[in-house]
Amino acid sequence: MTEVAQAPSEKALQEVALTGDEYRLAVQMLGRHPNHVELGIIGALWSEHCGYKTSKPLLKRLPTHGPRVLQGPGENAGAVDIGEGLAAVFKIESHNHPSAVEPYQGAATGVGGILRDVFTMGARPVALLDSLRFGPLDEPRQRYLFDGVVGGIGGYGNCIGVPTVGGEVYFDESYRHNCLVNAMCVGIIEHSALTRAVAAGPGNPVLLVGADTGRDGIHGATFASVELDEQSEERRPAVQVGNPFLEKCLMEACLELAGDPRVVAMQDLGAAGLTSSTAELAWRGGCGIDLDVARAPRRERGMTPYEVMLSESQERMLLVVRRGEERAIQEWFARWDLRSDVIGTITDSERLVVRDAGEVVCDLPLRMLIDDVPMRHPEAVRPAGLDALLARDPLQATPPFDAATALLTLLASPNIGSRRPIFRRYDHQVGDDTVIAPGGDAALLRVKGTTLGVAVTTDGNARYGRLDPRRGAEIAVAEAARNVVATGAEPLAVTNCLNFGNPEKAEVFWQLSEAVDGIAAACESLQTPVVSGNVSLYNDTTGVSIDPTPVIGMVGRIEDVNRRLTPAFVAEGDAVYLVGPVDAELGGSEYQRLAHGVAEGPPPRLDLDLERRVQQAVREAALQGLLRSAHDVAEGGLAVALAECAIAGGHGVRAGLSEIPAIEGPPSLAAGILFGETQSRFVVSVEKESEVQLRALFDQRTVPYRGIGVVGGGRITVEGAVDVSLDDARAAFDAALLEPHA
Amino acid sequence: MRFGIAVFPGTWSDRDCAHAVELDGHQAVMLWHKDRDLQGVDCVILPGGFSYGDYLRTGAVARFAPLMESVQEFAAGGGLVWGICNGFQILCEAHLLPGALVRNASLQFRCEPSWLRVETPDTPWTASLRSGQVLQIPVSHGEGRYVADEATLDLLEESRRVALRYVAPDGSPVGDASPNGSLRDIAGIVSEGRNVLGMMPHPERACEPLLGSADGMELVRSVAASLARQASFA
Numbered sequence: 001m002t003e004v005a006q007a008p009s010e011k012a013l014q015e016v017a018l019t020g021d022e023y024r025l026a027v028q029m030l031g032r033h034p035n036h037v038e039l040g041i042i043g044a045l046w047s048e049h050c051g052y053k054t055s056k057p058l059l060k061r062l063p064t065h066g067p068r069v070l071q072g073p074g075e076n077a078g079a080v081d082i083g084e085g086l087a088a089v090f091k092i093e094s095h096n097h098p099s100a101v102e103p104y105q106g107a108a109t110g111v112g113g114i115l116r117d118v119f120t121m122g123a124r125p126v127a128l129l130d131s132l133r134f135g136p137l138d139e140p141r142q143r144y145l146f147d148g149v150v151g152g153i154g155g156y157g158n159c160i161g162v163p164t165v166g167g168e169v170y171f172d173e174s175y176r177h178n179c180l181v182n183a184m185c186v187g188i189i190e191h192s193a194l195t196r197a198v199a200a201g202p203g204n205p206v207l208l209v210g211a212d213t214g215r216d217g218i219h220g221a222t223f224a225s226v227e228l229d230e231q232s233e234e235r236r237p238a239v240q241v242g243n244p245f246l247e248k249c250l251m252e253a254c255l256e257l258a259g260d261p262r263v264v265a266m267q268d269l270g271a272a273g274l275t276s277s278t279a280e281l282a283w284r285g286g287c288g289i290d291l292d293v294a295r296a297p298r299r300e301r302g303m304t305p306y307e308v309m310l311s312e313s314q315e316r317m318l319l320v321v322r323r324g325e326e327r328a329i330q331e332w333f334a335r336w337d338l339r340s341d342v343i344g345t346i347t348d349s350e351r352l353v354v355r356d357a358g359e360v361v362c363d364l365p366l367r368m369l370i371d372d373v374p375m376r377h378p379e380a381v382r383p384a385g386l387d388a389l390l391a392r393d394p395l396q397a398t399p400p401f402d403a404a405t406a407l408l409t410l411l412a413s414p415n416i417g418s419r420r421p422i423f424r425r426y427d428h429q430v431g432d433d434t435v436i437a438p439g440g441d442a443a444l445l446r447v448k449g450t451t452l453g454v455a456v457t458t459d460g461n462a463r464y465g466r467l468d469p470r471r472g473a474e475i476a477v478a479e480a481a482r483n484v485v486a487t488g489a490e491p492l493a494v495t496n497c498l499n500f501g502n503p504e505k506a507e508v509f510w511q512l513s514e515a516v517d518g519i520a521a522a523c524e525s526l527q528t529p530v531v532s533g534n535v536s537l538y539n540d541t542t543g544v545s546i547d548p549t550p551v552i553g554m555v556g557r558i559e560d561v562n563r564r565l566t567p568a569f570v571a572e573g574d575a576v577y578l579v580g581p582v583d584a585e586l587g588g589s590e591y592q593r594l595a596h597g598v599a600e601g602p603p604p605r606l607d608l609d610l611e612r613r614v615q616q617a618v619r620e621a622a623l624q625g626l627l628r629s630a631h632d633v634a635e636g637g638l639a640v641a642l643a644e645c646a647i648a649g650g651h652g653v654r655a656g657l658s659e660i661p662a663i664e665g666p667p668s669l670a671a672g673i674l675f676g677e678t679q680s681r682f683v684v685s686v687e688k689e690s691e692v693q694l695r696a697l698f699d700q701r702t703v704p705y706r707g708i709g710v711v712g713g714g715r716i717t718v719e720g721a722v723d724v725s726l727d728d729a730r731a732a733f734d735a736a737l738l739e740p741h742a
Numbered sequence: 743m744r745f746g747i748a749v750f751p752g753t754w755s756d757r758d759c760a761h762a763v764e765l766d767g768h769q770a771v772m773l774w775h776k777d778r779d780l781q782g783v784d785c786v787i788l789p790g791g792f793s794y795g796d797y798l799r800t801g802a803v804a805r806f807a808p809l810m811e812s813v814q815e816f817a818a819g820g821g822l823v824w825g826i827c828n829g830f831q832i833l834c835e836a837h838l839l840p841g842a843l844v845r846n847a848s849l850q851f852r853c854e855p856s857w858l859r860v861e862t863p864d865t866p867w868t869a870s871l872r873s874g875q876v877l878q879i880p881v882s883h884g885e886g887r888y889v890a891d892e893a894t895l896d897l898l899e900e901s902r903r904v905a906l907r908y909v910a911p912d913g914s915p916v917g918d919a920s921p922n923g924s925l926r927d928i929a930g931i932v933s934e935g936r937n938v939l940g941m942m943p944h945p946e947r948a949c950e951p952l953l954g955s956a957d958g959m960e961l962v963r964s965v966a967a968s969l970a971r972q973a974s975f976a
Contacts, residue, residue: 154851158884159792161754245752245795336751427853427882429947430790432758437954446952448761561952 006033016043022374029368037306037354037362042369044272044310045279048537051373054503055535058516066529068492074284076117076197076268077187078531080493082557084450087191089123092131092184092458092495092553094536098239099181103148107181108156108242112314114185115162116268119251120317122195122258123187126431126445128157130167130183131458131497131551135176137414142171143739145179152242153183154425159244160251163434164426165443167458171414174462177541182497182534184553186456188447193259197267199285202348204264205326206278206291209333209340210250210316214299216240217273217312227502227540246315246338253336254317262325269316275309277318278344279352283366291344294357305356320346380513381506390467394586394601395668401595403639403667403674403721408732409594410636410675411643416590417736435561440568440648441486441632442554446561453561455489457554461635462547463588464603469511469548471603473518475679476552478611481526482632484556485615486682488565488622494523495553496533501545503537511548512537519550525608526615528554565622567631567641569649569685572712574628576645576653578638579698579705580614580681582660584672590635591675604679610703611680617701618682626690626697633681639674641683642709643716643729652726655709656719670721685711743768743966746783748813748829750775750804755790755826755946762946763787766962775807784969785822786813788829790882790944800843800885801831810836822866822965823938827883830930830940839933839940840898841890843883847923851884855954856921856943858906858929859913865905865932866968867939867961876913877906877957879943881921886942888924888931898931906930906941 013023016039026042027033034042045051052059064072070087071079077091095110111128118125130153135142146169157164167184199206217240257263267281274296282289293308303311319340321329326342333340347353352369354362401409410416423438435453436444442457459480465472481491496519501508523530539546558564569576586592587601621627629649633641646653660673686694691707698705709718717723745763749756749772760770771781775793780786793804804810810832817823817838825833833839846852860868860875871877890898898904906929908916916927922942930941945958 158851158853158882159752159795161791243795245792245797248754248792249751424854425851427851429853429880429882429944429953430754430758432761432947432949432953435952 008039012039016040017047018043022046025374029372037309038364040306040310041275041362041364044275045369046373048535049271050276052535053373054376054378054537055498055512057375057377058513061516061520062530063520063524064529064531066493066527069529069531070191070194072531073533076120078493078495079121079194080531080555082454083452085191086447087189087194088186088454088555089118089121089189090184090186090495090553090555091117091532092182092497092551093117093534094497094499095181095183096178096499096536096539099149100179102239103145104152104155105239105241107149107152109240109314110181110183111153111156112242112244112247113270114183115160115247115251116270118185118187119254120197120266120268121187121189122193123189124255125162125185125187126433127186127443127456128162128164128183129456129458129553130164130181131460132167132169133175133180133549134171135173137171149179149181150422150425156242156244158427160248161430163428163430165428165434165445166438166456169422172462174547177544178539178546180499180549182551184458184495186454186555195258195266197265197281197284199265199281199287199320199346201264202287202346204320204323204346205342206289206344206346207319207321207326207329207340208296208316208343209319209338211243211246211313212297212299213308213311214313215303215307215311218307218310227538240312240314242314249336249338250315250317253333253338257332262322262329264320264322267318269318271312273310273312279366279369281318281320282346282352283370288347288349288351288366289344290347290353292355292358295341295343297339297341305354305361309354378504378509379506380510382510383507389600390602392600394592395584395672397596397668399595399667399671403670404724406591406595406671406675407639407643407722407724408728410590410640411729412732412736413590413594414736416636416640418734419737421737436487436564436566440566441483444487444558444561444564451560453489453558453564455484455487455556455558457483458551459483460549460551462549463599465515465548465550466599467588467603469514470518471606472548473515473550474522474606474608475604476550477519477522477526478606478679479632479634480552480554481528481615484554485619486565486567486630486632487558488563488619489556489558490619491526491528491554491556493555494528494530496530497551498535499539499546499549499551500537501540505545508545515548515550522608525612563622563625565627565630567645567648568629569645569651569653569711570628572651574685574687574711575691575707576655576709576711577684577686577705578681578708579618579684579703581678581704582673583676583678584669585676585678586672589637589675589677591637591671604677606679613701614680614703617698617703618684621694621697626694627684627686629685631683633683635677637675637677639718639722645683646716646726647730647733651711652713652715653709653711654713654717657708658719659706674718674721743785743969744771744783745769746771746773746780746786748773748775748786748788748809750791750793750807752793752795753789753791755944758946759787759789762949762958763962765949766959766966768966773809775809778808778812780812780816785824785965786816788823788825788832790827790829793828793832801828801835804832805836814838817938820935820937822969825940826946827942827944830942831885833938833940838938839931840894841888843885843942844887844889845885846887852921853882854880854921856881857909857911858943859909861904861907862902864902865936865939867965868905869968870964871960874913876909876911877960878955879945879948879958881943883942886922888928890925895926903932904928905932905939
């Protein structure tokens, strides 16, 4: 190497997000100073985004094995067996920082990135989901971000032709300066065609396929690993621009090659572009790689090797092919008018060697870049003041409105009301598989040629997490599983996205650690291992962190899609049951936020053993065909769940809770029962003729249940507490996300 | 019957269309945009999608594909051509159908159910249906607002070339509930020779009760029956 490397300035280290200690460690490992290119590469691979240097020790606590797991964490996406020789391949990933700066492109490229993770494995993407968080929707800036993000998700997904079938969105002060955009993709593939990103065979050529490399997105990985500040707007160049049409061609061409013996490995280019893709691909196979950036086609003149290696230009793939087959593979891509270039070869050196027109500009050991990422073990401190917050009694506050007004207010909340204004902007049908469209608990996709269905959902409630990050995380898993069960499906496995603040703060690291423990406990209990995931830390702006927001993506399977259930009440006269416990818990509830403007007191309790039994009992009832509808009781509690079933089905409901003496008690207690977000519950409806059988099943499974009413009429009533017309309820629900003047 | 299904780069309803015609027992033949050979198919489907990314203007680039030269000849000879969504846009760009499809009045993409009234049984796609029959078939597009000058619209109406019109579920005028604000609520039109149909909604997504509606299959069956009648006369 001609460049004489010397110690970089503090500014240069900041640019690559390395501390002085980390730099000195790198020098020690190398026995010399890294040059400019090498420093950029080390910074990217040692960033939180690529190297998980803070979260890795915690993530080891997650359960990752199970009888259905075909591929756990460590690949581009996880995979589980869904029967009939087929696998569901899925992953969730964040694109928070780019979306906060440039909402449309930030969200669009988030979708593009997660799609590549799935088709890289050879699986055809069949569903997209998005978990979104913004500040209060009545603020113009938040409306702009929301509109841009929804537009970007639709812009990419609609164009590429993969249906966007689900997700969730919440609005809370916590996200005013740090919106969250997590995108999940699910694909289906035959077990035998699963493709791994494991390089093999020294001498095999490495192909770069797809888009030319430009200056966009340089330092995206490190951008994602620092806090946002006033200057973040200037980082707009760190946000990439998506080209869904190019990705569509790339996807079809790559899917045609899935399982082709000429292709040794496939790897997409995501965070840190060529740097992470080449390094990870080679190192997974215990190989080395030798590439020449001069052979990578560029979008503009004068790009340095540093820029080529760190560019995050979208819609690019890396393939290792058998020596001698490169011409044939290139011709294959040319059929799709896709450019491909041989940019290097696999070696047995265990090193990442980068050349610029033959001259070596980087020569680093891969072990150092990937296995020897210096771990950070920050201090974990329980936030001061949390105990005081938890000690408050949410049932002490006097309700500002009566129960009927409360119900209409909750239904009109942007956190609860109809998501139709969002999902009608997404093509949620293309592929001809969408059996349960967005708007219910989980979406359900049939698998053509079988009776199988795949249920998919995302979940996460950060207000619980603020009060108790462990419980919040447990509830996120439990509720995601409940969403899946509400369709009649069996929860199989989890992908998670951990959205937190700056982990260098002891209180944030404590939240992260607690949340990981919560996910681990719930996933163990519900037997849904974690097969893939992503960590997004540094969601802070000018020193303020977001609430801990672990988002759980879950996939389930149903043996026969004809046994599916939705929340919608089906027929007048059906009996309505509440399965699960009755309680009055308002801590961290949507009711508490709307009524009192706070999130305080203990969040809902969760007994994982009870949760599992309730879920199994409801699934068994669905399997036996005893149920006509099922709905998870979540935000807004029992009253909102009843209203949602009524609105979805176009049938009113007459409920009575007279067996529960407290309903006649003080108004705050009644509010707790009606609107409290007590866990482990479903509202189900059942034909009169099946009631005896259903009760017997629940008795046998020792789960709490009670008949609470009858489907019918044009009103939603809870005796002695609520009486609103179905039309009024629907009007409130439908308007929740619309712009006030629209 | 053999249905040819055009595949442009960016087409995404090709596999759905193949699935739908195969469900009814027909053969689907994929036609690659760079080829000219229509492989003797009985009907060509131009499916939905974003051909060439729709970056210039929807359908504007696809009309120049080599395959389209053959489709033009096929249509000129009376062959049945069925443009769905992006396919309708391509047919307008190729002047096989009059008018144009512009941005939805809402300025947003819309994916939702729509209800279509059959306006005439005098097309191969509606020959087996009743005039006034209402079909539930979803839309999924950002640019589906049908526009044409008044004279063209009048001509289409007078010559009964408006095949499908957006309506309310009960068959009454759709009013503000139109998914895209199409002039005269036009959802689908046929060519002068009545052998080319362009429609924005996606019948291939409405061919099984499992997916919410099987009304789209009625169009498939009708066109297949028309083709069978043609064949028996030939």
